[in-house]
Amino acid sequence: MTDPLDRARFHARQWLDALSTCPAGAQASAAELRAAFEAPLPETGRDAAAIIDDLAAKATPGLNANASGRFFAWVMAGSLPSATAADWLVSAWDQNVGLFSVAPAAAMIEEVTGEWLKDLFDLPREASFAFTTGCQMAHVTALAAARHRVLANAGWNAEEDGLFGAPAIRVLTSRNRHGSIDSAARYLGIGQSNIVDVDTGPMGDMLLDDLERKLSHYDGPIILCLNAADLNVGTFDDFAKLIPVAQAAGAWVHVDGAFGLFARVSERLRPLTEGIDLADSWATDGHKWLNVPYDCGIAFVRDAEAHRAAMALGAAYLSPSREARDPNDWNLELSRRARAIPVYAALQELGRQGVADMIDRCCDHCRALVSGIGALPGARPLNDPVLNQGLVRFERDAASKEENDAFTDEVIARVNASGEAFFSPTIWNGQRAMRISVVSWRTNEEDVARTIAAVKQALSDADA
Ligand SMILES: Cc1ncc(COP(=O)(O)O)c(C=O)c1O
Incomplete structure (x- = not known):
């Protein structure tokens, strides 16, 4: 009998080996994918290896080559x-990382x-x-954790007494924030109407x-959320100026560093993050710029006591460890995938210097893409990338803003x-633009040249 793991290895190898030649985006439509997968729930089982072959055949046309x-x-x-290989072991070992025991x-x-x-x-070593x-x-x-601390400072125990009757928490945050800040505030019972927009400059x-x-303007508990960096143009807030002002007013300062926190690893880019270590908490992703498989994010909290108070779970059948860290003290999930293992592998594969080199390389490729595409007739760069995020807009002479928005989408x-190549659109300062986000360890000069040529071809086809 064929081992399904051998078939999975075969298909994984085929997929990864084809990344430099395969289409960058999925080719199958929703209707084609539905037709491929839709079937009555099986009444009886079948051969495991055949399932893997069938899955690979049907899914491949619907896979985005985001790893390319x-x-x-x-x-x-x-x-x-x-990281990919370590992730396979994570599945094979199938450990439930709630408690050390x-x-x-x-x-x-x-x-x-x-x-x-x-x-x-280089975050505070005492952080949890x-x-x-x-x-x-x-x-x-x-x-x-922030909610715990700012309410405790106002004499309220959020975990014990819930939020009914609690002092209102205000979340002050950039107009240029990522929507996940709003979702988090909503999940935590703070509510959208307690999110206060703070104005931004021309680069956000x-x-x-x-x-x-x-x-x-507000007294009472305040949480300030800052950006490191925004996903349109990679702008960092001025942490060294903003954080001390907010903390002097009693606010907890949180930083969204989904990918921008990695700038701290590069000698060249580190100045963008100056003062970031003054914050009270930081959030980032492994599955973005560290190039580990989905899913993997990381939270850091300076006030470990607040973090633990907000998360720890006690149950008679779960005995805490006295000799090692129990993840359940710091996480919402009770049963958990061992998602730190691919991170452990990736950090060894690259080392500190390798991470820095990868970050610098992505930023260089982003600059080359923005300037190469931006120099094509009909293209206009909207930023001079400070990080790995660039914007380009496509315009025809004498066309209206709306027509050029549509032209940008068409290109x-x-x-x-x-x-x-594969891009996604955005709206920046009211205008449609093409985002150029470079986060893959694989992107090289050849990919950059090929992508610029593809955009040149698309522009000429659009005007043919
Ligand atoms: C700046 C920023 N913050 C937060 C997120 C949310 O991250 P995730 O999708 O890992 O939850 C993203 C995702 O793109 C992001 O770009």
Whole structure:
């Protein structure tokens, strides 16, 4: 009988080997995928290896090649070889990393990897951490700790008494924030109407004078959320200026560093993060710029006591460990995948220098893409990338703004349909733009040249 793991290895190898030649975006439509997968629930079982062959055959046309070097949509990378392989072991070992006693080796790897990450990002070594499904849940985790602390400071115990009758918490945050901050505030019972927009400058960075105005306008518990960096143009808030002002007003400061926290690892980019270590909590992702498989986010909290108070779970049948860290003290989930293991592997594969080199390389490729595409007739760059995020808009002479918005969408669609590269759109300062997000360890000069050529072709086809 064929081993399904052997078939999985075969199909995985085929997929990974084809990344430099296959279309960058999925080719199958929703109707085609539904037709491929839809079937009555099987009444009886079948051969496991045949299931894997069938899955690979049907899914491949519907896979986005985000692991390729020519995929620049959203903020999505692939996975380093050791991280992919380690992730297979995670599935084979199938450890439930809630408590050290339940999954000793996996809990220890998580303990060590969390310490490595604080070192990598140069965050306060006393900070606690949690491995989450992504940055969204890292926000929820860190902001639950923030909620505990700011309400405790106001004489309220959120975990004991809930939020009915509690002092209102205000979340002050950049107009240019990621929507996951809003979701986190909603999940935590803070509510959308208690999110206060703070004005931003032309590149989306928070304005100090508006922050001061808003801080003085509200008394009561305040959480400030800052950006490192935004996903359109990679702008960082000015942490060194903003954080001390907010903390002097009693606010807890949280940083969304989904990918931007990695700038701290690069000598060249580190100045963008100056003062970030003054914050009270940070959220980032492993599955973006560290190139580990989905899903993996990480929260760090300076006030470990607040973090533990917000998360710890006690149950008579779960005995805490006295000799090692129990992840359940820091996470929402009770049963958990050992998602720190691919991070442990990736950090060894690259080392500190390798992470820095990968970050610098992505930023260089982003600059080359923005300037190469931006120099094509009909293209206009909207930023001079400071990080790995760029924007380009496509315009025809004498066309209206709306016509050029539509033209930009048309060029993106043509490039995506060519399979040569894959982009996603955005709106920046009211205008449609093509986002160029470079996060993959695989992207190289050849991918950059090929992508510029594909956009050139799309522009000429659009005008043919
Ligand atoms: C700046 C920023 N914050 C938060 C998130 C949410 O991250 P995740 O999808 O890992 O939950 C993203 C996702 O793209 C992001 O770009």
